[in-house]
Amino acid sequence: MSDASKPASEFGLSGMIPAGVSLHRLSALLTLCLLIAGFALSSPAFFSINNGLTILLQTSVIGLLGIGMTLVIVTGGIDLSVGSVLALSGVVSAMAVKAGVPVVPAMGAGVAAGAACGAFNGLVITKLRIPPFVATLGMMLIARGLALQLTGAIPISGLGEAFGLLGNGALFRVVEMRPNGFPNVIFPGIPYPAILLLIVAVAVAYLLRRRQIGRHIFATGSNEEAARLSGVRVDRTKLYAYTMSGALAGLAGNVLMSRLITAQPSEGVMAELDAIAAAVIGGASLSGGVGTISGTMIGAFIIGILRNGLNMAGVSAFIQQIVIGFVVIGAVWIDQIRNRP
Amino acid sequence: MSAAPLVEMIGIEKHFGGIRAVDGVSIDLHRGEVVGLLGHNGAGKSCLMRILSGAMAPSGGEIRIMGEPVSFTEPNDAREAGIETIYQTLALADHLDAPANLFLGRELKTRFGNLDDRAMLKAAREVLARLNPNFKNLGDPVSSLSGGQRQVIAIARAIYFDTKVLIMDEPTAALGPSETAMVAGLIKELRAEGIGIFLVSHDMHDVFELCDRVVVMNKGRLVGSHAIDEVTKDDVLSLIVKGELPADWSARNLTQAAQHA
Numbered sequence: 001m002s003d004a005s006k007p008a009s010e011f012g013l014s015g016m017i018p019a020g021v022s023l024h025r026l027s028a029l030l031t032l033c034l035l036i037a038g039f040a041l042s043s044p045a046f047f048s049i050n051n052g053l054t055i056l057l058q059t060s061v062i063g064l065l066g067i068g069m070t071l072v073i074v075t076g077g078i079d080l081s082v083g084s085v086l087a088l089s090g091v092v093s094a095m096a097v098k099a100g101v102p103v104v105p106a107m108g109a110g111v112a113a114g115a116a117c118g119a120f121n122g123l124v125i126t127k128l129r130i131p132p133f134v135a136t137l138g139m140m141l142i143a144r145g146l147a148l149q150l151t152g153a154i155p156i157s158g159l160g161e162a163f164g165l166l167g168n169g170a171l172f173r174v175v176e177m178r179p180n181g182f183p184n185v186i187f188p189g190i191p192y193p194a195i196l197l198l199i200v201a202v203a204v205a206y207l208l209r210r211r212q213i214g215r216h217i218f219a220t221g222s223n224e225e226a227a228r229l230s231g232v233r234v235d236r237t238k239l240y241a242y243t244m245s246g247a248l249a250g251l252a253g254n255v256l257m258s259r260l261i262t263a264q265p266s267e268g269v270m271a272e273l274d275a276i277a278a279a280v281i282g283g284a285s286l287s288g289g290v291g292t293i294s295g296t297m298i299g300a301f302i303i304g305i306l307r308n309g310l311n312m313a314g315v316s317a318f319i320q321q322i323v324i325g326f327v328v329i330g331a332v333w334i335d336q337i338r339n340r341p
Numbered sequence: 342m343s344a345a346p347l348v349e350m351i352g353i354e355k356h357f358g359g360i361r362a363v364d365g366v367s368i369d370l371h372r373g374e375v376v377g378l379l380g381h382n383g384a385g386k387s388c389l390m391r392i393l394s395g396a397m398a399p400s401g402g403e404i405r406i407m408g409e410p411v412s413f414t415e416p417n418d419a420r421e422a423g424i425e426t427i428y429q430t431l432a433l434a435d436h437l438d439a440p441a442n443l444f445l446g447r448e449l450k451t452r453f454g455n456l457d458d459r460a461m462l463k464a465a466r467e468v469l470a471r472l473n474p475n476f477k478n479l480g481d482p483v484s485s486l487s488g489g490q491r492q493v494i495a496i497a498r499a500i501y502f503d504t505k506v507l508i509m510d511e512p513t514a515a516l517g518p519s520e521t522a523m524v525a526g527l528i529k530e531l532r533a534e535g536i537g538i539f540l541v542s543h544d545m546h547d548v549f550e551l552c553d554r555v556v557v558m559n560k561g562r563l564v565g566s567h568a569i570d571e572v573t574k575d576d577v578l579s580l581i582v583k584g585e586l587p588a589d590w591s592a593r594n595l596t597q598a599a600q601h602a
Binding site: 210211212216218219221222223225226227228229230231232233289290 | 394396415417420426428432434435436437441445447448454455456498
């Protein structure tokens with residue numbers, strides 16, 4: 001009986017909310033396809049394997065930040081510090097390499113530094129009861145200041161080939177030597193950052209959907225007091241989300257610095273806005289309780305493709321900022337419409 | 342009934358700054374007993390119940406469950422002691438569906454530690470069907486459900502687990518007549534099973550129909566604890582409003598007995 005009435009109610013007013021969520025993601029996906037089609041028509045170089053891989057590379061950083069941001073936004077919070085934490089983590093990794101630590105543990109130290117910043121955020125928010133906006137704004141300044149102070153605002157370069165492998169390497173790369181001695185790249189391979197992004201996205205999506213902590217993250221963002229009364233350890237859940245966000249920002253920082261083989265303490269300014277935009281475009285609600293990793297991935301690719309396509313079309317970086325600004329406002333506006341009763 | 346009471350709260354205090362929200366209140370509850378807790382808004386009854394459910398730490402006093410002193414630092418502690426609460430706000434996470442809310446904080450898991458959504462759905466279907474046979478849309482987020490359905494989820498969550506003490510905070514305030522009757526029937530059923538119930542209510546009719554005893558609070562103090570057949574509605578109203586019984590009060594059942602004699 002209810003099964004028969006269900007499809008009808010999907011279109012009715014009572015079914016608006018669940019239908020609205022998937023509708024949002026569908027419209028984001030449609031936007032993504034429209035963007036790809038539009039840019040492909042405007043520039044023939046856009047729709048090529050090489051450019052596709054470039055987009056994958058560029059999006060992997062936004063994507064990693066966006067995944068962490070999604071966890072935080074679903075708890076009903078916000079993390080403004082990820083751009084600065086990204087820079088600090090890259091700097092920590094680079095300094096460790098310079099101090100003679102092998103690359104893998106050095107990068108581990110960078111990610112750990114990011115996680116520590118995230119944990120600090122979480123503790124300030126849960127123990128000192130400071131709103132996430134203010135707490136992470138503080139961390140944004142602290143981490144950026146630390147990165148600049150540690151390096152004297154000078155980029156750390158000469159980190160060696162191994163440091164660049166994570167950002168520049170690729171799986172299944174096929175290269176053959178021509179008779180004239182020049183290499184011929186048959187297939188450029190799948191970049192490691194893209195593989196990393198896929199692994200992290202699948203892992204976090206699993207965490208959110210199938211694990212208790214994921215359910216508690218949703219419950220906390222949906223109704224914090226109810227979650228607490230139901231026995232959810234709300235503070236621990238939030239601490240977890242912010243620590244994950246910090247760690248993923250650290251990972252993104254390592255990917256970015258590895259691609260440049262240089263640790264730039266001024267890297268990642270405004271990256272938090274890209275990450276927030278990716279999550280919100282993908283359907284995460286800034287009031288908490290709603291959000292998916294797949295949606296955030298779509299959002300990240302919308303931003304990545306927008307940036308790349310505008311570049312390919314020769315649009316200036318200033319105009320790009322204006323466009324992305326409007327996209328962010330538009331996405332939050334859609335969020336507002338959706339939450340209106 | 343010589344065994345230790347299910348719940349004893351002895352000399353409970355709760356201060357907010359200089360305000361004494363709960364001022365030296367002692368109260369007890371026995372197996373299979375329904376105790377109505379009445380008072381003005383701000384009389385401290387919700388505060389007292391929040392202390393018992395572990396949602397609020399008392400400033401002083403002692404809680405004993407079946408004679409054993411306990412100390413609750415979070416709601417989980419109280420739930421482990423068999424104390425379940427139906428909050429007036431229902432305390433549901435609106436974006437989650439009914440099974441997720443039912444098992445929130447106590448999720449069923451598979452061998453590998455994953456959420457066992459299938460088992461939770463099955464259990465939820467059984468317990469919800471017992472309370473409301475028309476409850477079918479279990480996959481919808483609870484924000485899209487009716488007030489009665491939401492109430493049913495909150496009630497199901499409180500009785501599904503091994504419950505010894507049930508705190509009901511205004512359980513019928515948001516309900517229609519048929520749902521109110523369902524809750525009344527449920528209270529009688531649970532009482533027969535030996536569960537002790539604290540019923541916080543404003544509805545004098547409900548209280549007199551369902552409770553074995555009424556306890557009245559006024560300005561943080563306990564001003565009266567009477568078997569339901571000792572008092573009239575007017576007596577209870579006087580306790581709520583003035584904090585004391587009418588000047589010429591005598592126990593109703595005794596008076597009647599005297600008149601019959």
